[in-house]
Amino acid sequence: MDVRVQGTGPTEPFLSARDLFETEYDLDRPVWVYVREDPDERTWTSHDAEGHDLSISRQAASSAMARELALHEFAHMHRNEQAHPSHTQSTEEALYLALSGRSVERRKLTHCYQIANHMKDIYADDLTLSVAPADKLVAFLESSLATALADRPADPTNWTRLTPAADPEITAVNAAFALALVERHGLVSRDHRLYDLAHAAAQDAPGIRFERFKDRFRSLADDPGESEYRKALVDVTREYAIDEPQAAD
Template identity: 70%
Template structure:
């Protein structure tokens, strides 16, 4: 792998991650790591025609999670090079198919993008967890869910401003975390993640946490474009239109 680190930070975690990644896979295109000063950016990738870009905040690049974050993003790059449907499917196209003629809250649409990212992450981490350790991922999932649950309001009134503290999205995030650990058999059933997920479910009674967990868990390894598109459309519809008991309602503007 050709790793090029831009910015005043140590290249060690990115090179270490590439060493781990190369035990099973490789990337055809070079990776340009760009360290950003904005601490809220965390990590995200771009895929210009002849290379990949890993954008990462300086805070994340110097954290104890730096190597694991890089490994995760390399997995996204591999899925991109494989033209895996999870990484080629347009999310706006899916939302158009799912909600044509419907009136949907902007907040809910924003959450649908996060759900699409969860589905991408599942396929990326199928690679990440095959080539690398899982302990830091479990700790990360637990700490993120614990922070979101702690940030919930005493009473849910009005509109929450952020996806991280929105009880409904927190419940979906909990389903994603459980699906990840069950998909790869990472923790026992008495792990704290399950207690946090139950709390998140109580805070969002309209979200079927077990149902969303099953949707994430049931994603097949090698779906066709049509199969993946249908899975994403169905999951988005369930989040926006489902009311937790199988009925459908139209969301208000």
């Protein structure tokens, strides 16, 4: 793997992640890592025929999770190079198939993109968890869910939803994703605090079929065909946005 770090940020996390990733996988195209000064810069990747770009804030690149973030993004790059359906399927196309002719709230439409990203993350983390310990990932999932629950309003029926992160419905889906990931790989026992947090999130959003979402994420096929993956994405979108699951076209 050819990993080239640009900017004045640390290089060790990315080179360490490369060394771990190479124990099982490889990338055919070079990776350009851009460390940004903006602390609010989101970690994101882009891909083309020349290579992969990874942009990350200096704050994230210097954090305790830096190596794990890099591993996760390398896994997305690998899925992209292998043309895995989760990384080639157009989210916009799937949402059109799922929601055509329906009126959907803007916030729910935004959440549908987040759910599609969860499905991509499942397949990326199938790779990262095969080469690296899971302790930091589990701690991250636990911390993120605890923060979301702490931010929820005291009276959910009388508040204005300002951000997707503060919305009890998507928080419940995020909790379902977290449990699905740890159960898919057998990472924690049933008495782990993550289960208590997920239960609280599910209670805050009684309209969300928590167990259904968890089962959908957990049971994603390892190597789906294009139509199989499209149907899975269409079904989970309909489940969330209109609560009327139907067969995909």
